[in-house]
Amino acid sequence: MPDVAYISKGVMLLPRPLADRLRAAAIAHVDIASLAAFRIIFGAVMFVGILRFLTTGWIEPMYGEPTWFFKYPGFAWVEPWSATGMYIHYGVLAALALAIALGVYFRVAIVLFTLGFLYTQLIDVTNYLNHHYLVVLLGILLAFLPAHAAWSIDVRRHPALARATVPAWFVWLLRFQVGVVYVFAGLAKAKVDWLGYGQPLNLWLAARSETPLVGSLFGEPWVALAMSWAGFLFDTTIVAWLSWARTRIAAYVVLIGFHGVTGYLLNIGMFPVIMTSSALIFFSPSWPRRVLRALGRERWAAPIAATEARATSPRRFVVAMIAGYVIVQLALPLRHLVLPGNVLWNERGIRFAWHVVVREKHGAVTFIAELADHKQLEIPAHNYLTPRQDREMSGQPDLIVQLARHIAEDLRERGYQVTAIRARTAVSLNGRAPAAMIDPTIDLVTASTERWVLPEPAGPPPRVTIWN
Amino acid sequence: MFSVRISGLALCVAACGSEPGSASDAPTDGFDRAGMLAHLAEHVLLPMQATFATRAAAVPAAIAAHCDALDAGQPAATLEAARAAGNAAIDAWERADTLLVGPAAMDHAKLRNEIYAWPLLSPCELDRDVAGRWADPASYDVSTELVNARSLTAVEYLLYPTTSDHSCVTAPTGWDTLGADLPRARCRLAQAIATDVAAKAAELHTAWRPDGGDYVGELARAGTSASTIPSAQEAINRISDGMFYVDKMVKDMKLAEAAGIALNACQTVQTPCVREVELRFSDRATFALRGNLDALRQALTGTTPIEDGPAFDDFMRALGQPELADRMIAKLDAAIAAAAALPDSFLTALDTDYAKVVAAHAAVRDFTDDLKSQFLTVLALEIPNDVAADND
Numbered sequence: 112m113p114d115v116a117y118i119s120k121g122v123m124l125l126p127r128p129l130a131d132r133l134r135a136a137a138i139a140h141v142d143i144a145s146l147a148a149f150r151i152i153f154g155a156v157m158f159v160g161i162l163r164f165l166t167t168g169w170i171e172p173m174y175g176e177p178t179w180f181f182k183y184p185g186f187a188w189v190e191p192w193s194a195t196g197m198y199i200h201y202g203v204l205a206a207l208a209l210a211i212a213l214g215v216y217f218r219v220a221i222v223l224f225t226l227g228f229l230y231t232q233l234i235d236v237t238n239y240l241n242h243h244y245l246v247v248l249l250g251i252l253l254a255f256l257p258a259h260a261a262w263s264i265d266v267r268r269h270p271a272l273a274r275a276t277v278p279a280w281f282v283w284l285l286r287f288q289v290g291v292v293y294v295f296a297g298l299a300k301a302k303v304d305w306l307g308y309g310q311p312l313n314l315w316l317a318a319r320s321e322t323p324l325v326g327s328l329f330g331e332p333w334v335a336l337a338m339s340w341a342g343f344l345f346d347t348t349i350v351a352w353l354s355w356a357r358t359r360i361a362a363y364v365v366l367i368g369f370h371g372v373t374g375y376l377l378n379i380g381m382f383p384v385i386m387t388s389s390a391l392i393f394f395s396p397s398w399p400r401r402v403l404r405a406l407g408r409e410r411w412a413a414p415i416a417a418t419e420a421r422a423t424s425p426r427r428f429v430v431a432m433i434a435g436y437v438i439v440q441l442a443l444p445l446r447h448l449v450l451p452g453n454v455l456w457n458e459r460g461i462r463f464a465w466h467v468v469v470r471e472k473h474g475a476v477t478f479i480a481e482l483a484d485h486k487q488l489e490i491p492a493h494n495y496l497t498p499r500q501d502r503e504m505s506g507q508p509d510l511i512v513q514l515a516r517h518i519a520e521d522l523r524e525r526g527y528q529v530t531a532i533r534a535r536t537a538v539s540l541n542g543r544a545p546a547a548m549i550d551p552t553i554d555l556v557t558a559s560t561e562r563w564v565l566p567e568p569a570g571p572p573p574r575v576t577i578w579n
Numbered sequence: 580m581f582s583v584r585i586s587g588l589a590l591c592v593a594a595c596g597s598e599p600g601s602a603s604d605a606p607t608d609g610f611d612r613a614g615m616l617a618h619l620a621e622h623v624l625l626p627m628q629a630t631f632a633t634r635a636a637a638v639p640a641a642i643a644a645h646c647d648a649l650d651a652g653q654p655a656a657t658l659e660a661a662r663a664a665g666n667a668a669i670d671a672w673e674r675a676d677t678l679l680v681g682p683a684a685m686d687h688a689k690l691r692n693e694i695y696a697w698p699l700l701s702p703c704e705l706d707r708d709v710a711g712r713w714a715d716p717a718s719y720d721v722s723t724e725l726v727n728a729r730s731l732t733a734v735e736y737l738l739y740p741t742t743s744d745h746s747c748v749t750a751p752t753g754w755d756t757l758g759a760d761l762p763r764a765r766c767r768l769a770q771a772i773a774t775d776v777a778a779k780a781a782e783l784h785t786a787w788r789p790d791g792g793d794y795v796g797e798l799a800r801a802g803t804s805a806s807t808i809p810s811a812q813e814a815i816n817r818i819s820d821g822m823f824y825v826d827k828m829v830k831d832m833k834l835a836e837a838a839g840i841a842l843n844a845c846q847t848v849q850t851p852c853v854r855e856v857e858l859r860f861s862d863r864a865t866f867a868l869r870g871n872l873d874a875l876r877q878a879l880t881g882t883t884p885i886e887d888g889p890a891f892d893d894f895m896r897a898l899g900q901p902e903l904a905d906r907m908i909a910k911l912d913a914a915i916a917a918a919a920a921l922p923d924s925f926l927t928a929l930d931t932d933y934a935k936v937v938a939a940h941a942a943v944r945d946f947t948d949d950l951k952s953q954f955l956t957v958l959a960l961e962i963p964n965d966v967a968a969d970n971d
Contacts, residue, residue: 318959475951539952
């Protein structure tokens, strides 16, 4: 049984009998319904999300107004279209999202949508959002899964595409991805500020004390602390509760409540909608049929007439790809643990790690150019950045360095003889008194390591309280 | 059925939640945000608008008197009176400009720029208007002018001529025929522009007044059904947005760029750039700075010469952050002291007291470091002109 042996090696930490059972369960076929529903809901949510982006007027300030963009390493070549071009780009993304939901030319649509969405994210690092990263990951996964093999126009046009079942691991892969978000978002909250002081939730809730009925409680630090712990426990355990059939429905009800509350109180956009809809993947693979039957849609609920597929193991290169993907998804969120310093302060390893709303940072950054005649020239960041870019940069050391290097280039092009660019920073983390985040003696143009980041300020964050 | 349960809960989440401010008539926490907003609106911001409107209304008549005197060939005394009226209006505006919120800030600060467009000023465009209007007064319509050729900055330019030459590459049509009429032509244009500014000032004051547009009430009742501002927090954020004038305009433009501390239009380094100096024709930039900082202090502390009431410092104290409040007031006082130490002539300060200008810049920067960091985080405020985009 070479396949079994291979899979067993892949899960070598498990006892052989358990590994064999796991393998058998993974390749066993399950109803395709939840995978098809995931596609439909993902496409619909993306369609709404893209329309929302188009109608809120964010294209101009995010792509039209900036004169310079922060780049990801290796992607400096990515430039935005003109503002009109970006409107068209997002319009096409909306059409592709609709195509995904309807299952029209699904493979083409999901690949183009994912690449097109990825492009919008690569234009400027300050556009990074955890849920945008999740959209790209889900898009990649869906591109490899036959999510259009049921309830799609593609199947209507080509009935041979229809499938009644898919290997369980197809569904597991999506569960893994959604689970990774929750678990690592929970682990990211396992920090002194969050669990010990209820920060930054305390700051945000105090500002929402006008909320009807419960607002008066938001000025109480213990409420923020209790909600911080609730958030931590929710994120770290919800996958387990959703995975266990006996607690699944109750867990999902709690999940809706959690995302409803966080969506109402915090400015996190489509994140609650994406997570609430994505978490449906934890239900039984046939859950959409049960819902359709409950809604009286028996014809839609009926299983698809298709040839039952034989349970086979995936090819080795597929297993290797999946293993690689899983390892990357587990390693990226953990990488900050092996990097020195406080990730909330130095931001090393904070992106692609599901550090969702765990810090509040504002800062003042002024660049100082040292010239050949030993004179100094201050360069306000707003000379180069929009207010949004400036706000994002002021708390992220690597972006400060990027801009410092751009300033050096720009000044040299203007004829200044720049010998160094330093940064004067004053950054407040979770309400603490402002502290220097960047060593003002370091030339950010030539510094080759991240030693420019100073240690985080000592001491706890303040507790904000409202008193009469 | 589980789907029914989910639908029911979703409906409850949608229905049980409510838009901020729609259900409550007042904030329910311990700090009286409404009281703070009412005090700042009624006793700090509205009086600034009222003072400015009164002073702006006096400018056209003072300039007209000067123009008449020029026509009669007796301009000596009236010029100083016209300048004094214009300067008094600008002084009043500098205070209001420091806390730009509401009607003057709307529509990309359209009204603000029609009143005081600095740093936008086109001397050449004004010289064209001087000649064009003198030749055919009916052809001139101030409302069609770009903001860089109107507003109090234009009035200052016209009342403080430094030369009888024009500022254009080629002479504006009719310039060469002005001859001895140039002062009269400049004066009449200044009068026309000042008349427009007075009208804009009255319009702005009306927009603030309770018996007019009642922006005072909009702020004071924010978060209730009697205001379009959805929450008191949002209203406070609008005022704090205005306070950021001190960062970009005062610290960076009026001080750093003018002194060559920061990158400027002259490309000078640690050497003044007169072109960047505010009110350079009347040399009253020091007065502008002092007015800006004093007005800012009133917003921060709620303390005016005749009133004291809740403001941002009290808000910080209510949040349990008295150290931050004390530190910010101390830093602002240091900046005010540094501005007071400057010579009244800013051009002289740049020339002979450069270190004092550098010190004033450093003192303002110390204050803005707090304003842009802990002030925002503790009060959970947004930076001005930010995109209300998602954040996770």
